[in-house]
Amino acid sequence: xxxxxxxxxxxxxxxxxxxxxxxxxxxxxxxxxxxxxxxxxxxxxxxxxxxxxxxxxxxxxxxxxxxxxxxxxxxxxxxxxxxxxxxxxxxxxxxxxxxxxxxxxxxxxxxxxxxxxxxxxxxxxxxxxxxxxxxxxxxxxxxxxxxxxxxxxxxxxxxxxxxxxxxxxxxxxxxxxxxxxxxxxxxxxxxxxxxxxxxxxxxxxxxxxxxxxxxxxxxxxxxxxxxxxxxxxxxxxxxxxxxxxxxxxxxxxxxxxxxxxxxxxxxxxxxxxxxxxxxxxxxxxxxxxxxxxxxxxxxxxxxxxxxxxxxxxxxxxxxxxxxxxxxxxxxxxxxxxxxxxxxxxxxxxxxxxxxxxxxxxxxxxxxxxxxxxxxxxxxxxxxxxxxxxxxxxxxxxxxxxxxxxxxxxxxxxxxxxxxxxxxxxxxxxxxxxxxxxxxxxxxxxxxxxxxxxxxxxxxxxxxxxxxxxxxxxxxxxxxxxxxxxxxxxxxxxxxxxxxxxxxxxxxxxxxxxxxxxxxxxxxxxxx
Amino acid sequence: xxxxxxxxxxxxxxxxxxxxxxxxxxxxxxxxxxxxxxxxxxxxxxxxxxxxxxxxxxxxxxxxxxxxxxxxxxx
Numbered sequence: 025x026x027x028x029x030x031x032x033x034x035x036x037x038x039x040x041x042x043x044x045x046x047x048x049x050x051x052x053x054x055x056x057x058x059x060x061x062x063x064x065x066x067x068x069x070x071x072x073x074x075x076x077x078x079x080x081x082x083x084x085x086x087x088x089x090x091x092x093x094x095x096x097x098x099x100x101x102x103x104x105x106x107x108x109x110x111x112x113x114x115x116x117x118x119x120x121x122x123x124x125x126x127x128x129x130x131x132x133x134x135x136x137x138x139x140x141x142x143x144x145x146x147x148x149x150x151x152x153x154x155x156x157x158x159x160x161x162x163x164x165x166x167x168x169x170x171x172x173x174x175x176x177x178x179x180x181x182x183x184x185x186x187x188x189x190x191x192x193x194x195x196x197x198x199x200x201x202x203x204x205x206x207x208x209x210x211x212x213x214x215x216x217x218x219x220x221x222x223x224x225x226x227x228x229x230x231x232x233x234x235x236x237x238x239x240x241x242x243x244x245x246x247x248x249x250x251x252x253x254x255x256x257x258x259x260x261x262x263x264x265x266x267x268x269x270x271x272x273x274x275x276x277x278x279x280x281x282x283x284x285x286x287x288x289x290x291x292x293x294x295x296x297x298x299x300x301x302x303x304x305x306x307x308x309x310x311x312x313x314x315x316x317x318x319x320x321x322x323x324x325x326x327x328x329x330x331x332x333x334x335x336x337x338x339x340x341x342x343x344x345x346x347x348x349x350x351x352x353x354x355x356x357x358x359x360x361x362x363x364x365x366x367x368x369x370x371x372x373x374x375x376x377x378x379x380x381x382x383x384x385x386x387x388x389x390x391x392x393x394x395x396x397x398x399x400x401x402x403x404x405x406x407x408x409x410x411x412x413x414x415x416x417x418x419x420x421x422x423x424x425x426x427x428x429x430x431x432x433x434x435x436x437x438x439x440x441x442x443x444x445x446x447x448x449x450x451x452x453x454x455x456x457x458x459x460x461x462x463x464x465x466x467x468x469x470x471x472x473x474x475x476x477x478x479x480x481x482x483x484x485x486x487x488x489x490x491x492x493x494x495x496x497x498x499x500x501x502x503x504x505x506x507x508x509x510x511x512x513x514x515x516x517x518x519x520x521x522x523x524x525x526x527x528x529x530x531x532x533x534x535x536x537x538x539x540x541x542x543x544x545x546x547x548x549x550x551x
Numbered sequence: 552x553x554x555x556x557x558x559x560x561x562x563x564x565x566x567x568x569x570x571x572x573x574x575x576x577x578x579x580x581x582x583x584x585x586x587x588x589x590x591x592x593x594x595x596x597x598x599x600x601x602x603x604x605x606x607x608x609x610x611x612x613x614x615x616x617x618x619x620x621x622x623x624x625x626x
Contacts, residue, residue, distance in 0.1 A: 478571050499570040515572065 041173070043105060043153050045200055049266050055489075056530035058104045061150045061195035062409060063527065065264040066329040069411040071528035074489040075535035076550060081492060081504045081514045083550050087536060088126035090119075090545040097523045098540040101150045101195065101409075104529035109538075110153065110172065111545060112195075115146035116162035118170060123531045126547065130175035137164055141189045141440055143211040149260075149524075150195030152203065154223055159203045161192025167205055167221055179226035183207060188439045189214050195261045199271060199302045202229055206258020210276040210322065213253035213443035218262075218273050218298075220305060230305030234258060234275045234293045241307070242292030250287035253437050255279030256294040260324045260407055264302060265340070268357055271302045272329070272342060276322035280435040282390040283318075283445025290315035295323045297342065299359060309359030314348045314382065318389045319372065319430055320401060320448070321348040326409050328419070334362050334467055343466055345410055345421045347403030350376065351469030365469040367462065368404035368423050372397050390446050394429035400457075401428045401448040402480065409484030409525035411493065416507050418463040418472060420493050424480035426450065426457035461485060461495045461505060475510035484525025486537070494537055496522025502539050502546065518546055552576060554586060555593040563601065 047054065051064035055072035063069045076084065092098055096114035102121075103110045109123040115136055120129040142163055152159040157178060158170045165186040169178040183205070184190045189212020196205040202220040210216070216234035221227065235254035236242030246254055255278050262273035278287055278294035295314035298307055313323045328343050334353060342356035349370030353363040361380030373382040388397050408422040428448045435445035450457075459477035464470060475495075483496030492513070493505045502522060503515035520542015528537045537548045553563045554576060564578035574594065576584045579601075588594075605614060 478569075497571050501571045517570075517572075 041106065042155050045154070048154065048198065055528070056104075057106065058102065058527045058529050060103065060152060060197065061101050061261040062263070062326055065266065067261075067263040067326045067409075068328060068330075069326075069409045069484065069486055069525065069527070070413055071486060071488045073528050073530055073535040076488065076492060076537065077490040078492065078506050078513055080550060084504070084514055084516075084537070084548045085551045087547045087549045089547070090121060090126045090128070092543045092545070094543050097145050097147055097521070098543050098545065099147045099149045099524050100540055100545070101525050101527050102538055102545065103151060103153055104527075104531075105153060107531050108172075109529075110151050110158055112148040112150050112160055114148060116148055116160065116164070118151060118158060118160055118175065120172065120175060123529060123536070126545075132170055132175040132177065134162060134168075137186070141186070141212055142191045142193065142208065143442075147193055149193060152196040152198045154198040157223065159196045159198060159223070161194060161196055161205045163191045163193065165190040165192050165207060167192065167196065167203060167219075167226065169203075169223070169226060181221055181226040181228070183219055188212070189441075194259050197262050197264060197271065198223065199264050202302070204262060204271060204302070206234070206273060208257045208259040208276075210255040210257035210259075210279060211281065211442050211444055212440065213255065213279045213437045214257060215252060215254055216256040216258055216275060218258055218300065218305070232298065232300055232305045232307065234298065236292050245289040245292045247286070247288040253279050253443060254287065254291060254294065256291075257322075258324065259322075260326060263327045263329050263342075265329055265356060268340070269302050270299045270308055270356070272297055272299050272327040272356065274322070274324040274327055274344070276324050277317050277320045280443045280445030281318075281320040282430055282448070283432050283435040284316055284389070286435050286445070288316075291317070295321060295348070297323060297327055297344070297354070299356065311352075311354055311359050311361065311380065313346045313350070313352065317348075319348070319397065321346070321403055323347065324407065325405060328410060328412060329356060330412060330466055332467060343419060345405050345419075345423075345464070347399075347406060348372070348382070349399045349404035350382075351464060352380065353467060353469070354380075363468060367421070367464060367469050367471065368425055369398045369456070370404065371427070390430035390432035392432055394431045394449065396427050396429050396451055398427040399424060400426040400450055401430075402482070406482055408482050411485045411487040412466065413487035413489075413507055415489060415491065416463070416487070417466065418507070419466040420461060420463055420485045420487055420507075422481050422483060422485055422495065423460045423462045425459065426452065426480065459498075461493065461510065463493075463507075463510060473510040475505050475512065481522070483522040483539075486526035486528060488528055490535075494526040494539070496524070496526070496539055496541065498522070500541060502526075502541065518542065518544070520544065553593075553595045553597065554591050556586070557590050557592050559592075565601070566596075
């Protein structure tokens with residue numbers, strides 16, 4: 025009898041530990057947890073926790089720090105489920121921590137082959153979760169599943185041979201019985217794709233090529249055989265609409281980056297958002313922000329889903345602040361362009377036409393002598409996550425101001441080597457090189473307030489129901505702003521560059537805010 | 552660089568370090584002075600060097616010699 029009770033208790037515990045699809049769909053209803061990279065399927069990076077407010081944020085203190093034994097950047101957004109935190113560590117390790125104390129529960133250390141090619145560091149931005157499993161992409165272009173109680177490897181599937189420049193750096197997205205993940209490598213002449221793998225077995229269920237090949241829609245947008253090395257990588261987590269069963273993914277630059285002569289045409293689906301059927305990977309629609317990009321303005325930025333009135337009609341929209349300097353509002357059921365406007369200084373386009381296609385300014389492409397163009401190479405924003413708060417009805421974004429000199433050079437493809445066709449120098453003109461946290465009207469992109477940063481930041485932002493926006497800086501500060509005004513209410517130097525996006529969770533009934541900086545993960549709470 | 556505090560104190564020197572919230576200035580007596588940006592009324596980075604001009608006290612050849620010495624060349 026006693027054994028039966030014990031067994032029942034263990035089974036009940038195991039049942040509680042399962043993360044269900046319903047929980048993922050309703051992620052914002054349990055704000056003590058943080059279930060996925062951007063917080064929920066809509067990618068709003070908003071916490072419903074309200075204990076920390078403008079009135080008491082001055083009482084924030086460090087509760088614990090987890091120091092990783094790494095020299096690479098720590099870019100992870102932690103997940104927290106039922107008091108356990110899951111983080112990734114460069115290059116492709118995973119750790120589980122007690123969310124109350126930071127004590128490590130287990131660590132998965134991946135044995136890596138020598139020197140996988142990654143343009144911007146051997147980094148990883150986080151895990152995905154479902155059931156009793158965690159999922160991660162690896163720098164050597166695999167997808168893995170781990171037992172979330174022990175860290176034991178359950179399956180390990182190679183996406184593609186990493187030696188030709190492919191890698192996995194972003195947190196996967198789990199939708200129903202599939203793990204969705206894309207490949208990085210846009211600077212190595214890869215042919216990008218988004219894959220779906222069976223959560224139980226790791227078998228591939230579908231693949232969508234983000235560079236249109238023979239027999240595929242858009243093949244004619246690549247001159248000659250340029251599609252074979254067309255880049256269009258995927259290195260940030262997508263979004264998902266359960267009602268439409270569509271998943272939305274941003275794609276990177278075409279290859280080579282700065283010499284478009286070898287790939288004449290629009291180069292679909294580079295610098296685009298693609299809306300895919302989550303079950304089959306079939307393309308429902310696409311929207312290309314920067315046709316025939318020559319400035320490396322990836323469109324991998326977070327695709328945020330909102331339901332809101334636009335031109336007097338309630339619409340299901342997708343909004344995004346693009347690296348090319350424009351903010352976009354699209355109908356996410358159809359891909360129809362609804363609105364767009366520049367949210368930073370840009371000089372490459374005179375505007376957007378009625379379909380959202382940029383009207384290019386003359387002579388703004390890269391040249392052998394260098395051409396000074398705004399925004400700079402890192403764009404109007406980069407991979408830093410934006411946030412949306414229903415309470416303020418504002419879209420928060422880390423904006424970057426400044427221009428670069430774009431140079432065109434030879435484009436000679438060699439497998440596994442950089443394939444960029446030029447180079448870039450940042451050109452710092454006095455007074456116009458700075459960063460900002462900006463609050464935009466989500467329907468129009470109009471700036472409502474700005475909190476200026478001395479140096480452009482790559483850190484993301486988090487809004488909370490307490491009325492705060494958390495942000496980080498390149499010189500190592502973590503700060504809390506008033507979500508309604510942008511006023512700086514609290515800050516602390518963490519001693520390392522903030523190259524990650526914040527999140528929030530609760531443990532023991534108390535709100536915590538977490539951010540990675542340098543090689544440490546810092547967790548804050550009220551004293 | 553030149554700074555003026557909210558209390559009206561004016562200083563000049565070399566920029567020693569700066570970040571989002573602070574400025575550190577090496578003043579003309581080679582003392583490091585630290586300031587919160589919020590406590591400064593004015594921060595100016597003049598284009599003209601703080602070094603005095605040697606145009607009237609040294610010839611062009613002498614300036615070349617000084618530069619050669621500073622650059623590690625032979626006298």
